[in-house]
Amino acid sequence: MINGSWKKRRISEKLAQRILKVAEEQGYAVNMQASALRKDRSNIVGMIMPKYDNRFFGAIAEQFEALARANNMFPVITCTQRDPDLEVEAARELLSYQVDCLISTGATDPDRITALCAANGVQSLNLDLPGHDAPSVISDNGNAAHALTNLILDRCKAELSWEGPLRFVGGRLSDNNTAARLDGFFRAHNERGIEVPDNHVMAAGYSANSAAGRLADLHPDGPMGIFVNSTISLEGVVRWHSGLGDAAAQVRYGCFDWDPFGSYLPGNVGMVEQDVPAMLEALFGLIGKKPKQADPIRIPCHLRPF
Amino acid sequence: MINGSWKKRRISEKLAQRILKVAEEQGYAVNMQASALRKDRSNIVGMIMPKYDNRFFGAIAEQFEALARANNMFPVITCTQRDPDLEVEAARELLSYQVDCLISTGATDPDRITALCAANGVQSLNLDLPGHDAPSVISDNGNAAHALTNLILDRCKAELSWEGPLRFVGGRLSDNNTAARLDGFFRAHNERGIEVPDNHVMAAGYSANSAAGRLADLHPDGPMGIFVNSTISLEGVVRWHSGLGDAAAQVRYGCFDWDPFGSYLPGNVGMVEQDVPAMLEALFGLIGKKPKQADPIRIPCHLRPF
């Protein structure tokens, strides 16, 4: 009423203005709980998100809020600490608050959340990590990883006169992004006729400590190149790298994901910046639409060589 | 009802269990809109936050959500892009959703938001930047800045045989934190009998570009030391520093706020890590309590020398 529905309701301009004026004076604000209850639409778009500890997720959060606001929706983000149980609990909670649409960002089991949403008649979308049962918007991980791998290999050749193979550090083999990136990683090696030994893939999780832990025993006695699978893993790699002493000069790495300080890290040859604005644009294009449920929408990334 | 209030209502254990079982089976969830409307308590704690683009705010967001959940409240964070108008609009929106308590983090005009809350009978709290009209939890900026200034001065003396004065880059003179940090900055200089010329204070905003812009014309012809007033400003400082060529070796800096890659930046002698868990612990101690309205609660910081 207070919004704009009075035009449809044969209320005279004059009365409407008078009401609006009084409302303004009294500092009246619509009780969205009551409004949502009656209209069966809350205008809330919920998002679950693993962490706030890196620029990728931070940018997603900011863009998501900005776009939601621009679309007259109320954004609510909840951070689930990469904990599958917390993801489900948070999704349930958001559904309790009657979200109109729920977006799962980087969820470990997005289809489980889609099922929950379906049971409540709520639209479900996936971001960053794809699901089978709801439309997904993700980065073109394969091609970006291919480009990054080539960049690292090129730099190793140019600066260390060494041809690989690289190592792959960080992430989880079970997750779709890691799989897609590994695919690009292998493809780049294959195209050069380079074999990658199994033990060169060290994907034991995203945390800095697990990356540092896997590298701990590794002290290079010659040139070495590393594909780092997230800025969080990069923290571990850099910690390890900085403890190498002279051997550090023989190491080159690149990272999937961007950080403003990345270009100042010795040995870092480049980073992949995911195109967050484009991803969210695509995502909001799906909100309120019927499923269609094609393949995930893949957004190209920017490779930033240093 | 579905929660636990049936015990008070003389409902038999048996019936209660039967209802709960059916509810479980049907995937029933309480409609929080309806519940909040009736109970006049939403269980929502709102927080407005300037940005998600650095570790400090990211850590606040994560801790806030974790603590809210632990206290059976539903956390809703909204990011306001350091825009005063957006802050007020976001506060209004959160009040529309009937938050039980609203926390202003790093708000440019916290008292305006407190006034809005008061008009709605909602508790208001400030975090990171203090207000006059609501209880505030902030870092002990003055003492931490004093310690950081001393660290930078000591390193300049030891490594560059130079005694200062340092420059102060980033932040806004109008904001309380910048003022408190400047105070510690000056105090450390005064204790050493060092005069700080006016033009050494370059606080033209928090963004990386404004920091880089203010430094652009500055090409050191001797030793130089810089107190950097946030990791975002640090991005600008590092960009400038990396373009200095040989002169870069004559520059030392330290930064208020911590970043995992900070210790690898050449010239960086240390960072201040604010104690986010302690801040939020103190903040949640105030939720639901009567004002008391003493001075801001000041939480000590950790100085991390590199």
Place this chain on the structure above:
DNA sequence: CAATCATGCTCCATCGGTTGAGCAAATGTT
């Protein structure tokens, strides 16, 4: 055995905003 009390359950008003229905007055039509 009647009166009192405790137990277990049902009913319904309520929260505040929304919206269809309905009524009265103004305007238009023949």
Place this chain on the structure above:
DNA sequence: AACATTTGCTCAACCGATGGAGCATGATTG
């Protein structure tokens, strides 16, 4: 003037959870 139509406003049901009032029972007491 008699009737139809439009305009402007008021009323009340409703959304779902909550919790007090109230009504049947069954248990307890003098």
